[in-house]
Amino acid sequence: MLTKVSSVTNVEVGTTDGAKTRVVVAEDEVLIRLDLVEMLTEEGYDVVGQAGDGETAVALATELKPDLVVMDVKMPKMDGIS
Template identity: 50%
Template sequence: MRQHYRVIIIDDDPITRMDLVEMLQEQGYNVVAEGKNGKEAVRLTQEWNPHLIIMDVKMPIMDGLTATGIIRKHSDAAILLLTAYSQKDMVMQAKAKGICAYLVKPVMEEELLPAVEFVLTGKQ
């Protein structure tokens, strides 16, 4: 069942991307693409029409919140935000942009998988 979900991972840190891909693939999710900035997130979303985008906030070229605003114009994919920050103003901005959930880095598997299940179930 999980393999039918198309997932995109967007993070400027290659180690974080690798860890997320591994955690998700071990659970049977179909990670179809990876990117390192918000501009790539926008392009990959148009190309793959994912069910879920897991995206960092702070990235070069285009940050995750800006990318989310653009993505929301043409996609209803669930977006799970990764952040090293948990400030209230960032959380409010994320909610206003249509973020489904967020996790504070470093992300552990026992936090990631329930969050992924939660946002994907909410999109059905």
């Protein structure tokens, strides 16, 4: 399935076996994290985990093995680059 992201770009949402793309969202600002989850869900992604700091994000990614991690760069405990 193609989802229109902008007037210029289309991206495919889903895996080759037809399952939804599984995503973990890591953002320390709760309202921004909720907005990201809502936007990703509306676009057809399956948000399987949420984290408010870098350590939790790494633990969730290790445990859940998502297809994609959307991670803030500056977060408590561990940043999104380490």
